[in-house]
Amino acid sequence: MPNKLKIASLAAFAACAMAYGAQAQDKLQEVLDRGKLIVGTGSTNAPWHFQDAEGNLVGFDIDMAKLVAKGLFDDPEAIEFVNQSGDARIPNLVTDKVDITCQFMTVTAGRAQQVEFTIPYYREGVGLLLMADGEFADYDALKAAGGDVTVSVLQNVYAEDMVHAALPEATVDQYESVDLMYQALNSGRADAAATDQSSLAWFMTQSPGRYKDAGYGWNPQSYSCAVKPGEQRWLNFVNSVFHEAMTGVEFNTYAASFKQWFGVDLDPPQIGFPIEYR
């Protein structure tokens, strides 16, 4: 079935469900009384939510959910994960199948009318991956080479425009799957691979020293968790948890997770005047 139809039918179900979904008690209290957090997420996207070799669910989204559980119960493991496809993120929220969805959800105005987003915990963008010992040193070198550069990218309607936004003259080779896209870079058929910064960062941590980031990112988008509309107190709570994870008491947990999945050491927030108001 075409993806559009899938999404349309899911939206229709969500709408039906929303019409019925009566407002019960306060969500924060409900979760506290239950003693565990029910989190909707996926299981097929590294480094966000995927299974390690032992079959455990791991990733940056998972760590965000654990921060919320830690805040609620002082136990990061007090979570029941509900496995859901990307299309099911909104329906599962509005039908109360999950308390919160943490599944690399891009914040858009359209979605913000159906669910309520928490503050963002990551800024995604497209980046360029190069071989560490390759011909081109960085983004400027790629750009200077103009039409002599071939970029491998995952097949997509917008792939060509996406690459040309950063490298207007580059040749774009589209590949069916992620492994083939990286394979093109490895074998020298492509000079750079263009994909999500997070995927690049994760891929680089998998084989240290083999690749490098070209140092240019574009197509920004914010990743947030989402909750059911109308649960203001619950939303405030999750926002507080995330805010303090990025700037306050849980910064070390957040930074350790960031380092693990994206290979980047974060500087601690400056002490004194709160950085977010500068």
Add this chain to the structure above:
Amino acid sequence: MDFAAFLDQAWASRNLILAGLGRTILISAIAIFFGTILGVAIGVLLTYGNIVVRFVIRIYTDFLRGTPVFVLILACFYILSVAGVDLTPFQAGTFALALFCSSHVGEIVRGALKAIPVGQTEAARSIGLTFPQIFRYVLMPQAMRQILPTWVNTATEIVKASTLLSIIGVVELLLTIQQIISRTYMTLEFYFLAGILYFIVDFAIERAGRYFERRVAIPD
């Protein structure tokens, strides 16, 4: 493609793959079993029921056959939960497949029963057999020969349709494979493996169907 590395990863993930395969087989077996029982009842009612029963059952089968399985699965998962029946993804998905299976089996059974000349029923009745006896000894043995080949078709369809349960989060074989791919980046290799495993399951159903076809065939 590095075949040794693929075998390595496949071996390391063998328990996950077997669990996924097991779940696919379990879902399919439950759905086909209950779908067939319900389907036979539907087929009989469609053939011998009175006009009101026939009308109601006709709407049921036409509605189910005219709806994509995908929509059916979503309906069982989301609509039922809104109506207060809170099924797990596994239960909702298997239920949807069983309903889908029943509508198809119902039509198969109806067609097979209709193909038997009405004179046979009349003859059976004239020697004093009751309807259950006629059904058991006269109609069903003949209908089976018609039903089996198409029933195999429906059963293999159900196995294939079980992949759609991944959309509501049931970790069956396909979702298991996708989880492994997201860790190993070996897309084509693992999808190929999934293809082989699905083929083996469907091939086994086909062979079983053939075996029973021979059992019910008219001896030469």
